[in-house]
Amino acid sequence: MNYQMTIGIEIHMELNTKTKMFSGAPYHFKKEANTCTNEVDLALPGTLPCVNQMAVKKAIEACAALNLKIDPLVCFDRKNYYYSDLPKGYQITQQFHPIGRDGYLTIKDEGVSKKIRINRIHMEEDTAKQFHLHDETLIDFNRAGVPLIEIVSEPDMHTPREAALYVEKLRQIMTYIGVSDAKMEEGSMRCDINVSLARADSEELGVKVEIKNLNSIANIETALKYEYERQSELYDKGETITQDTRRFDEKSQTTVLMRHKEGSIDYKYFPEPNIFPIALKEDYIKEIIAKMDELPDVKLERYEKKMGLSAYDANTLLSDKELANFFDETMKLCDNAKLACNMLVSEIQGLLSKLGQSLCESKLSPGALAKIVKMVDAGEISSKQAKEVLSAAIDGADPSEFAQKMGLKQNSNEDEILKLVLEVLNENPQSISDFKNGKDRAMGYLVGQVMKKSKGQANPALASRLVKEELAKR
């Protein structure tokens, strides 16, 4: 039988702030256990929370990027439950007044756009990390108190692919605006997926199953495909689905039961008394949004429509934030977007991969690339010579100094080149008659001779034009 799948996704994203959500302790992912904590994170008695302004700012940016309405009154609540990874015995979150409501993002699948609505975004703090060993439990409190936003979608997705596209799009947007590293493998972006199946002709949704432990976008698709198979088989057999929490199992590439959901837990939410509601001024919110980094979709449009790049080139740039930023910096200093893009996505990438370096590891600066683009544009060096200069610039050389030192100059002086052309024509009467007899190849030979005479410095386009003109005269 055919079933309609309905998918809603909750995403926890760590905000990449310098300090924690409610304490001044620093946070870095790879630090030694329990070195990024202070008395607030450990919930020592008498400590109080202090809202991280940068986290609020980033949450506002996230809301703006996803078209949510921002609540100008920032309020926090306590979510009460006991667990050894939760130092205070409650989590400070935004239950009653999330920072943002009612937004959306647009996914594109083979040219077809679809809006996925976002119910809410709220701020909260992360828990500590537990390591269960054979007979003891170790707790690393570095993660305790790290700022999170939770992004809750509406159940608007109906295929595993849509779910994957949604998560990928979210990841791209958040990394582009610099709100989060959004690395699923490091846990700075974590997805919980709610999925249900219903007969295609049914109006009611099926029983909701939650899937956790999805640490890559590929796994999201795999897990959902598996769930479709598993649940539709059960339905086909006339069995019922129970409201379970399952986790994705990397080894078997399936989902396995974690626990049955028994009546929901009462978290006894109530307003956090240690933080008075904070009223954000309209201007403050506007300023944050005005200063936000460009959204990827806007960037794409700019590349294609304003700069005239091909869709392929624009998407290639966009696929890597570092590359796109480098390109944007370069374009502040030169004009020829196509040339700069070509150099970046083909030549430079090729050179770098030979060296085993990434763009930010190399010594190439946007300034140097812009210089090379301008030199080529101005006809000072040929595009062949440009490759040599690029290679040197990747090692940190200054393009114009290098070109000068190596004599990599293009001669575009018409009088000088004409002199060479006339010399070559006079020396090769046979080629001239070949050309007159219809042998086009003779033309190429003659231009080659001009290049040779100029020691490779003649502007090939100019040389070619002059040869043509002179041939016509004879």
Next chain:
Amino acid sequence: MNIQESKNLGGAAFKNSYEKAQKYNEKLNAIVTFVEDEGCQNQQGLLANVPVAVKDNFSTKGVKTTACSNILANYQPVFDATAIKKLKEAGAKIFAKASMDELAMGGTNLTANIGPCHNPYDLKRISGGSSGGSAVLVASGVTPLALGSDTGDSVRKPAAYCGIVGTKPSYGRISRYGVIPYASSLDHVAYFTGNVYDAALALEVLAGRDDLDMTSSYEPVLNYSQLLDYDFSKLSFGVIDNVIEAMSNQKIKETFLKLIHDLEAKGAKVKHIHFDNDLLKALFPTYFIIANAEASANHSNLDGVRFGVREKGDSMEEIMINSRTKGFSSFIKKRFVVGSYSLFEENQERLFRKAQKVRRLVCESFNESLKDVDVLIAPASGQVAPLIQNEEKQDELTDEYLICENYMVFANFAGLPSITLPMGFVDDLPVGVNLSAKAFDEVTMFRCAKALEDVTGLKDLVKEDF
């Protein structure tokens, strides 16, 4: 001994207090931990060399801080509470961590895990609580200044029972950072002194914005001790008539009415205010719901995992359950149950949220009444310090109990500055009067208190022969 006299003793003041405290403690049972002399940080400070006792819920770096609860019996903070830092920066020296009701949840000091604290005026009587240890250390002349915390009336009530001055400034006036909480929205750092001038001086040291406490205020801190001059004809007192009406102890009532008469005779304006009696009767249940709800969450960090006394268990969950089961007295657990109950989803609207609404009504009503008068005034208690053995027998549903013994919590609801000072003696036991002013108008509160102190002539009362 007041603050100036103590300062005059210089370096000897600490030893003087420390030794007196050791001698008296056998009878008073007021001290949990004695603190050795750490030296004076600031010889020019407002409190240079002044020995100070602090309630055992103030975090003191490297010094045991138990809040008189077994679960914290071994807890040594790694940081100083902001109030402690400020005391030290002003040159004060902490010599004792004072007894209190377990986790500050009580009004008798009988629930301290080290046993009851005794009233120096009659050792068979309670000190009052929850800041009982701090109160009796000032009352017995051991120290001129002791810190407490006031969530319902935990400084202002023991001050009355012990014949001293108890000051609770506005909410946000003194940072709460590092004070083991009871109920965050009601908790205030408060303190005991022998007289009103010292109370004003202490606030200059303790008050001010602290970035570690988001609820602390940016209001400028004034030189309160230099702003005590008053003119009787410009002072107006609003008597809370409901308290007088509910009171059965005629001697206390007479003492109070005579005081009011004397104030009027000096030219002060007196206005009688009658609040909605039902609103006043609702104060205690409202307080009980809000305070215990917040407390049940505030103390969820006491689980034996990261600090405090850890019991054994086969899993983290079991360790937490065992530590909490053993670590709290049944009295505390009862309060956690009440607090959790009022927060359950099915009860929250009917209990916790309703209590918040009543709290708002109370705030509106009292703030409104303060538009017409400088301060509200009433006896701090309808009784003298109760006998330790009788304490449990009070009927909690009478108007007298609900109003006379609990009305002062309105100042916690609305965050108003409030001060208790002695107004006389009844049966050789001190009785107190309480004043409350508009939020952040400590200046007016202290002025009225000074006028009152001048009328009674009762200050720096010390009871050492017990």
